[in-house]
Amino acid sequence: MPVSDGDEPYSSNWATKYRIVDGDPGGLFTVSTGPSRLEGIITTAKPLDFEKNNRYNLLVTVENEVPFATPLPTSTATVQVNVEDRNDAPVFDPVEKVVSISEHLTVDSDLVLYTAIDPDIMAHELMYRMDRDPAKWLDINSETGMIKTKHPLDRESPFVKDGKYRVLILAIESDEIPATGTGTILIELEDVNDNSPTVDDTPLKLCNHDPRLVRLAVTDRDGPGFAEPFSVGLLEESKMYCTAQMDKTGTVVELTFKAMREQRNFYINLRVTDAGGLNQDHVIHVTMNEDSCMTWGDFCVRP
Structure with missing residues (x-):
């Protein structure tokens, strides 16, 4: 919006400033002074929406940077902004x-x-x-x-x-x-209780004269309420070889084996149950060695 002014060129009395005083209740536009200092430039401050309003009539005022020395009427202009439609995404x-x-x-x-x-x-x-x-x-x-x-x-x-x-x-x-x-x-x-608890069923090798406490971690893919704390029980003849209980966390099975006089190979049958009542049976192969305890490495502990 070019304007003219009769004061001394390039002075503060000559330079202009602009305001939008009507027609923009949503603050969609701004107006600023252009490089020549005798022009106003209107720009958008927010996105426009053709479907909400496709035309705006902006009332713009122009004043000098320095107030008038004597009362003078304020110059105004009406600017019509037509919004073009575009294909909006769904x-x-x-x-x-x-x-x-x-x-x-x-x-x-x-x-x-x-x-x-x-x-x-x-x-x-x-x-x-x-x-x-x-x-x-x-x-x-x-x-x-x-x-x-x-x-x-x-x-x-x-x-x-x-x-x-x-x-x-x-x-x-x-x-x-x-x-x-x-x-x-x-x-x-x-979540539903659709995963049964599992234990590490790696075969065990123990010293028959000095069997140790064996700890087996229990895992369950279900969430809270359907996993720990777990419970454990021995099945069939397994009770003659060891006892079984859960540790204080309810996540680890503790097997305490009984000492034996001879080498034995046998199976321990465990039933582990989760907090939601779903259980799973596990079979663990156990070897008790009689004479060569140290040959079993970390599985055998002798004093």
Whole structure:
């Protein structure tokens, strides 16, 4: 917006400054003094939206940098800003949707309907596509946006972080140059007790005259409430060879073997149960050596 001034060129009495006083309640525009100091430059301060308002009438005032010596009317100008339409990308609502389901949801079940809208006045038809599904568990209806399970879910999968599985969905316009919107589904997988506890069943070699306390760590892939503390029991004839109990943490089996006069090979049958009541039987092969204890290395301890 060029202006003119009759004061001494390049002085403060001659230079100008500008203000938008009406027509911009949302603060979408700013006005500044241009390099010549006799021009105002209007720029956008925030993104414009054709669908909300396609025309603005801005009332702009201009003054000198130094106030007038005598009262003078303030010069004003009205600037009309016409907003041109562009093809906006589809928008998912919400941009991130949280869904809580059991990890045992059956295959081919409806998970969630997730759709987008085209904000353009001349809206396009939308097609939906799965963009990121790292475990390949899901499928989406390209027309409706309904997401279904195509494979079993697993909360203990390496693709699940802190019990949450993240999926990205695309909404694509049916246009020659289609705009694409992206939405996120955050699936919170509710844990079920579907993993039994396991122990290290590596064969044991012990000294028959001086057997030692053996500690076996217990692991369980399930989350809190379905894992520790564990319990343990001996099955069949195993009680004649040793006793079994859990340590104070409830995560380690402690086997105390009985001394024997001769070399023996036998099996220990353990049943380990998790906090949710799911158990697993384990068989451990044990060798008791009679004469050559030191040949068994770290497995045999003699005073």
